[in-house]
Amino acid sequence: MAELESNSELLTLFKALADKNRLKIIGLLAQQSHNVEELASALSIGASTVSHHLSVLSKAGLVEGKVQGYYSVYSLQTRPLETTAKYLLHWDELKGLASDSAGEDVFERKIIATFVTPEGRIKAFPVQEKKVLVLIRYMLREFKPGIEYTEKQVNQMLAKFTKDTARVRRAFVDYKYMAREGGGGKYWRI
Amino acid sequence: MAELESNSELLTLFKALADKNRLKIIGLLAQQSHNVEELASALSIGASTVSHHLSVLSKAGLVEGKVQGYYSVYSLQTRPLETTAKYLLHWDELKGLASDSAGEDVFERKIIATFVTPEGRIKAFPVQEKKVLVLIRYMLREFKPGIEYTEKQVNQMLAKFTKDTARVRRAFVDYKYMAREGGGGKYWRI
DNA sequence: AATTTATTTCGATGAATATAGAAATAAATT
DNA sequence: AATTTATTTCTATATTCATCGAAATAAATT
Numbered sequence: 202m203a204e205l206e207s208n209s210e211l212l213t214l215f216k217a218l219a220d221k222n223r224l225k226i227i228g229l230l231a232q233q234s235h236n237v238e239e240l241a242s243a244l245s246i247g248a249s250t251v252s253h254h255l256s257v258l259s260k261a262g263l264v265e266g267k268v269q270g271y272y273s274v275y276s277l278q279t280r281p282l283e284t285t286a287k288y289l290l291h292w293d294e295l296k297g298l299a300s301d302s303a304g305e306d307v308f309e310r311k312i313i314a315t316f317v318t319p320e321g322r323i324k325a326f327p328v329q330e331k332k333v334l335v336l337i338r339y340m341l342r343e344f345k346p347g348i349e350y351t352e353k354q355v356n357q358m359l360a361k362f363t364k365d366t367a368r369v370r371r372a373f374v375d376y377k378y379m380a381r382e383g384g385g386g387k388y389w390r391i
Numbered sequence: 392m393a394e395l396e397s398n399s400e401l402l403t404l405f406k407a408l409a410d411k412n413r414l415k416i417i418g419l420l421a422q423q424s425h426n427v428e429e430l431a432s433a434l435s436i437g438a439s440t441v442s443h444h445l446s447v448l449s450k451a452g453l454v455e456g457k458v459q460g461y462y463s464v465y466s467l468q469t470r471p472l473e474t475t476a477k478y479l480l481h482w483d484e485l486k487g488l489a490s491d492s493a494g495e496d497v498f499e500r501k502i503i504a505t506f507v508t509p510e511g512r513i514k515a516f517p518v519q520e521k522k523v524l525v526l527i528r529y530m531l532r533e534f535k536p537g538i539e540y541t542e543k544q545v546n547q548m549l550a551k552f553t554k555d556t557a558r559v560r561r562a563f564v565d566y567k568y569m570a571r572e573g574g575g576g577k578y579w580r581i
Numbered sequence: 582a583a584t585t586t587a588t589t590t591c592g593a594t595g596a597a598t599a600t601a602g603a604a605a606t607a608a609a610t611t
Numbered sequence: 612a613a614t615t616t617a618t619t620t621c622t623a624t625a626t627t628c629a630t631c632g633a634a635a636t637a638a639a640t641t
Contacts, residue, residue: 212411219409220629221402233511233532237588250630252589270538271587271639282479289476321423342423347609347616348460410599427618440600442619447598461609461617537586537639 214285217261222246223254227277230264236272291319309335323363337372344379344390352386404475407451412436413444417467420454426462499525513553527562534569534580542576 217223222244229235229243237255241248255275258264262281266273312335316324323340327333340362344350350358352370359366373379373388381388407413412434419425419433427445431438445465448454452471456463502525506514513530517523530552534540540548542560549556563569563578571578 208414212409212414215405215408215414218405219402222629224398224402224405236535246629247631248588249590249632253629256589268588268638270535271585272535272538273588274535286476286479289472289479345426345460345462345464348462412599436599437601438618439602439620443599446619456618458608458618461615463618 211285211288214261214263214281217257217263220254220257222250223258226251226254226258227263230275230277234274234276236274238272240275309339312336313339321361326363326365326368333372334376337369337376337378340369341373341378341390344388346390349387349389352388355388401475401478404451404453404471407447407453410444410447412440413448416441416444416448417453420465420467424464424466426464428462430465499529502526503529511551516553516555516558523562524566527559527566527568530559531563531568531580534578536580539577539579542578545578 218227225244226240229240235243237248237251240255241251244251255264255266259266263278264275265278266275268274312327312332316327316332316336317339318324323336326336340359343358344355355370355373356366359369363369370388374381377391379388380391408417415434416430419430425433427438427441430445431441434441445454445456449456453468454465455468456465458464502517502522506517506522506526507529508514513526516526530549533548534545545560545563546556549559553559560578564571567581569578570581
């Protein structure tokens with residue numbers, strides 16, 4: 202498995218970790234290297250099954266086996282565990298997991314990547330109207346159709362994106378993404 | 392899921408992460424909260440299937456849903472990801488994964504826990520012979536039956552456990568765990 | 582070369598689970 | 612209260628995958 206984890210590599214890694222006996226194998230190998238039969242008897246399962254598990258773990262880069270006399274001795278490789286762990290810690294990178302699904306188009310994604318922090322706040326508003334609109338729609342997603350929000354609620358929900366909540370609220374209305382009731386100040390998506 | 396991860400909690404977490412569509416859901420929720428239908432259309436799968444996936448993720452503590460008008464809006468919970476990541480980084484704790492398998496008995500495990508560092512080195516040799524023997528057998532596991540090792544190899548393999556390799560090598564022979572050929576200095580397990 | 586030993590591959594079976602569609606539930610609007 | 616809308620639960624089906632035993636492979640000893 203390469204150092205840079207693609208989505209499918211992450212998937213094979215999690216799949217490799219998603220089995221009781223494979224976790225036990227990892228635990229045993231974390232103590233000491235073992236050959237196939239030792240693992241089989243420790244887990245009370247067949248040697249061919251252990252061999253299968255080791256192959257799965259090996260494809261995920263989690264173990265490495267080397268022939269030593271009659272036996273092939275397997276040892277734990279901790280690097281993939283470490284890189285995965287760091288990856289999970291910077292969970293903002295998890296956004297990439299959705300990449301191959303048809304959510305945003307390429308242009309929009311680029312704008313968002315440029316003008317939105319990993320935490321989801323607007324760094325600054327672009328000058329070009331077209332780009333501003335991408336961000337407006339980005340924040341609009343927070344509001345579900347069919348629900349009425351008070352002006353206070355709207356401001357509250359926008360606060361996590363930017364300090365200039367009024368500007369965004371006005372943009373929602375100006376660009377006809379939201380309607381507002383004249384008096385009471387209720388907003389809803391169109 | 393509790394803060395302290397038991398083995399089975401780790402397993403449910405990895406199982407939850409071991410599916411393509413669930414990873415995509417996590418990716419989408421890392422960007423923004425979503426309701427079930429939004430996720431279903433983004434992934435091109437049925438709403439009931441998404442509901443099932445969200446239930447799996449929820450049992451693992453990875454998402455949380457709250458009712459909001461017509462919709463129930465799901466958001467990503469990053470804490471379990473963080474604790475899991477830290478757990479993987481301190482991979483010496485992975486040894487616990489093998490705990491419920493019938494490898495060592497309780498006494499031996501306790502001795503090893505006391506006198507062996509997380510990295511696998513001998514901190515110090517106990518005074519009681521019975522306890523020393525546990526450590527001797529612990530190191531003996533590194534050597535596979537049927538294979539001959541030169542004295543140099545034996546020392547080399549023991550070096551990762553202790554500086555006093557000669558003591559251990561002698562103990563192997565004294566306690567009849569290993570035999571040695573008189574002249575050439577070849578060792579093998581009995 | 583023949584034999585012994587450990588591991589891997591192959592083929593088959595059973596269990597777990599992802600998926601869809603229908604029915605039931607819940608929440609809000611009329 | 613009846614209706615609309617979204618979600619969940621239920622039921623059934625298809626796929627994935629863990630497991631075993633047998634056969635094939637590989638490596639070392641005789």
